[in-house]
Amino acid sequence: MENAVRSERTRQAAIQAALAIIARDGPGRLTLDAIARESGISKGGLMHQFRTKQAVLKALLEHQIEHFEKFSQDYLASTDPRQPEAHLSAQIETLREAVSEPHSVAFAIVAALAEEPDLLSIIRDIDVQKIANIKAEAADPELAMLRWAAARGLVLSSVFGLCPFSAEERERLFARLLDARQWDAFAKANR
Amino acid sequence: MENAVRSERTRQAAIQAALAIIARDGPGRLTLDAIARESGISKGGLMHQFRTKQAVLKALLEHQIEHFEKFSQDYLASTDPRQPEAHLSAQIETLREAVSEPHSVAFAIVAALAEEPDLLSIIRDIDVQKIANIKAEAADPELAMLRWAAARGLVLSSVFGLCPFSAEERERLFARLLDARQWDAFAKANR
DNA sequence: GAATAAAAACCGTCCAGTCGGTTTTTATGT
DNA sequence: ACATAAAAACCGACTGGACGGTTTTTATTC
Structure with missing residues (x-):
């Protein structure tokens, strides 16, 4: 070979x-x-x-990032480009996916990274970019970031076994976070 | 002695x-x-x-829980009991406090607990109770939980160095999460 | 046959937990 | 009150296993 x-x-x-x-x-x-x-x-x-072991962890992290990046791209591609706040929806959908995959697959990695906190900056840097996209397209940027933060909170809580919600309840919460129309109305009313 | x-x-x-x-x-x-x-x-x-070391970690965790529990109780005591969604506000305020304390004091503990995941169930059990309180008093329970989840997301992101927001931005987001009037209007409009 | 990949034995360090012993406090008997 | 025994707190050297990484040897590719 x-x-x-x-x-x-x-x-x-x-x-x-x-x-x-x-x-x-x-x-x-x-x-x-x-x-x-x-x-x-x-x-x-x-x-x-x-x-080194750090090199293994880095490869692992990049593997997972690639996986979810692809998921996110696919979502964006499959969606009407005129949909408002498409990037936000894509991110929330991706987070939802992350939390519902087989069994603590991707995210337990985050836990593994407690050993090598430096590697997490890779994720943060990507998030900074995502957030910029979300902000740019949002009618109410703060509200958009809060929706993102809520999705993040649900994911991280679940990853660490801290989530006080049942799976169904969490699912409902994600669904509501994704209900663009409702938030859009709120944003407009609040302007 | x-x-x-x-x-x-x-x-x-x-x-x-x-x-x-x-x-x-x-x-x-x-x-x-x-x-x-x-x-x-x-x-x-x-x-x-x-x-055992686990016993040390448990004591550490209980110490911190007590600390924030006291903060939360003090907040509730100092607030007008007729204020709507007081428990939710108390929890969000407490989370805000957790993220802004000296330097990664309380929460780095969470990171330490990556070694002993079982201990985290203590936190979860407490959260379940808190969530029940929040739900009981909420005009729109789902919205209340989402506000809680957003605050949690901001805290956990910060704790793990994953937060893509600046300190000021985070602070603004917390302030908005705490703006009861605004959310209340939203909840009513959405009923 | 030079370079790259893989295997196997090995090394040094770190760390949770143990153990035999000393000191300090508390209980008991007179 | 005092002596004495028992219990609780404290000490620090030591152990045994795990783990990251190295070194030496063998196989495969070019």
């Missing part, structure tokens, strides 16, 4: 193994040895592809 | 030391040895008061 392909395969295997470990055993159990064991790669092979 | 006092002093010293370590060095550096060193207690003495 070609070297580039070989490397890529190994890296992907490592990432998938890491996701499995986090989902099954929690972020605290995500060790290099565990990844090696889970993926079938030897520790040496793993360390060859990722020089 | 009396035994009970002696124990209590030691336990408090440990908790204060733990807070100092988290604020200064981050949750990753919170070890039993570090707490012993910082507090002047010996390792043995520390272990006598807390049989």
Whole structure:
């Protein structure tokens, strides 16, 4: 097999193994040895592809970011471009997706990142951009940011097992956050 | 000195030391040895008061809960009891306080608790109760929960260094969340 | 045959928790 | 009141396992 392909395969295997470990055993159990064991790669092979654990976590994070970025793009593409506040809706939909995926897949990563807080700045930088988009298109920017913050709150709460709502209740709340007409009326009335 | 006092002093010293370590060095550096060193207690003495690290974290968590519970009670006491949605306002005010206190005091604890996720259920159980209160008094319960979720989102984002807003912007958002009149009008219009 | 990838054994550090012992407080008997 | 025994608090060296990372060796690709 070609070297580039070989490397890529190994890296992907490592990432998938890491996701499995986090989902099954929690972020605290995500060790290099565990990844090696889970993926079938030897520790040496793993360390060859990722020089440090931080590098593994970074790859993991980028993998997830890519996943949700794609989701968000797809949503935007499938939506009427004249829809008001499309970026906001896309972000809220993406957050909703993040919270409802299989079983603590993507987000437990965030928990894993408690070990490497620096990596979270990657997410923040992306969010800054998203927020700028949302602001630019919003009739009432503050309200838009609050809707975004509420969605974020629901996601982060759920990720850390802090969410006091049931799954159905959370779903209803997301639905309401997405009810553009209602908020639009509010924004206009409040101008 | 009396035994009970002696124990209590030691336990408090440990908790204060733990807070100092988290604020200064981050949750990753919170070890039993570090707490012993910082507090002047010996390792043995520390272990006598807390049989496991989890016990330390639990005490730390309860200490912080008590702190914010008091803040919330004080707010409720100082407010006109006829004010609509007083519990919601109290919770949002408390969350605002949590995010603006000295320097990552209380919440970095949440980060520390990434090690012991079970402890977070204590917070969740309290939140469930708070949410029940908020719901009971709300003209529009869903809207009330969304306001709560937004405040939570701002706090958790900040705690984990994920917040894409500046401090002033965050402050404005909190102020708006607390503008009861505006939301009340919205709730009524939306009924 | 040079370079890259993978395997396997190994190393040093960190850290929660243990253990044997000392000091201080509290209970008891006289 | 005083002596003495028991209990509680405290001390700090030590242990054992986990874990991130390194080194050495072997296999595969170019």
